[in-house]
Amino acid sequence: MTLRRDDSLAAYLYSYRDKDGGRQDLLWAFRLVAGGVGCRRVLYPGSYVHITPSLVFPEVCYVDSVKGVGAALAAPALAEYVDGHKDYCGDAVIRCWEGDYRGFGGEPAGSFDLLISLNAGFISQHCGHFLKPGGFLLVNNEHYDAARAWVDSRYQLVAALEDGALNPADALSGNSTWFRTAKGEVLTLAMVESDAERPPSKARFRLAREAEAYLFRLDSGVRGDDGDGLMAGA
Numbered sequence: 204m205t206l207r208r209d210d211s212l213a214a215y216l217y218s219y220r221d222k223d224g225g226r227q228d229l230l231w232a233f234r235l236v237a238g239g240v241g242c243r244r245v246l247y248p249g250s251y252v253h254i255t256p257s258l259v260f261p262e263v264c265y266v267d268s269v270k271g272v273g274a275a276l277a278a279p280a281l282a283e284y285v286d287g288h289k290d291y292c293g294d295a296v297i298r299c300w301e302g303d304y305r306g307f308g309g310e311p312a313g314s315f316d317l318l319i320s321l322n323a324g325f326i327s328q329h330c331g332h333f334l335k336p337g338g339f340l341l342v343n344n345e346h347y348d349a350a351r352a353w354v355d356s357r358y359q360l361v362a363a364l365e366d367g368a369l370n371p372a373d374a375l376s377g378n379s380t381w382f383r384t385a386k387g388e389v390l391t392l393a394m395v396e397s398d399a400e401r402p403p404s405k406a407r408f409r410l411a412r413e414a415e416a417y418l419f420r421l422d423s424g425v426r427g428d429d430g431d432g433l434m435a436g437a
């Protein structure tokens with residue numbers, strides 16, 4: 204697949220703003236994260252032309268391997284769209300890298316406040332080192348990356364984003380029901396890995412409860428940190 208620079212605004216509007224009433228877009232979720240935890244520098248590997256984070260966060264770095272995506276994301280028409288629809292004052296800083304996020308080295312490690320992982324593989328594992336200690340991971344579970352973060356002790360679940368709300372993990376009724384199967388089994392790394400290559404409809408271990416996205420916090424490395432990152436700012 205090759206993306207044409209001139210088509211990028213149309214591709215974006217079709218895939219994210221118009222299709223399915225904007226279901227894939229998650230603008231509401233980005234806004235809730237920005238309001239809840241701030242975040243200045245944001246990294247979005249596997250972004251395709253999903254430029255919506257730039258409507259909310261002033262500095263976003265996009266990485267994708269689709270041919271032509273670097274030029275497509277940098278197209279003047281997309282920049283104009285962002286400029287006309289963004290929530291913040293000041294210029295949007297948008298950086299685009301075309302390539303495989305697994306070998307990505309274009310930005311300094313430990314320099315991002317927020318890592319976005321939506322429908323594009325185990326980004327929590329391949330790109331987690333780009334987060335600052337105490338930084339946040341916004342992730343969905345279509346490619347099991349939320350489950351992968353859940354079984355990784357470096358990440359702590361801080362909130363579930365569902366039905367247009369950000370529900371802090373400690374306020375979720377029955378927090379212990381998250382990342383359990385319908386039979387009540389707690390998800391393990393082996394279970395996540397055994398489903399990794401299967402489409403969600405063929406998953407062996409279906410979760411009893413799913414949110415549209417989850418917010419995790421990377422271990423801050425500070426002793427005594429309880430991992431409650433909401434409102435920590437960035």
Ligand SMILES: C[S@@+](CC[C@H](N)C(=O)[O-])C[C@H]1O[C@@H](n2cnc3c(N)ncnc32)[C@H](O)[C@@H]1O
Nearest residue numbers: 249250251253267268269302303304321322323
């Ligand atoms: C299903 S699309 C999801 C796009 C967007 N994140 C969304 O949620 O709509 C998956 C995207 O991830 C990209 N991708 C998958 N694996 C990648 C990798 N290893 N490196 C860079 N991009 C990758 C693909 O090129 C594709 O554009």
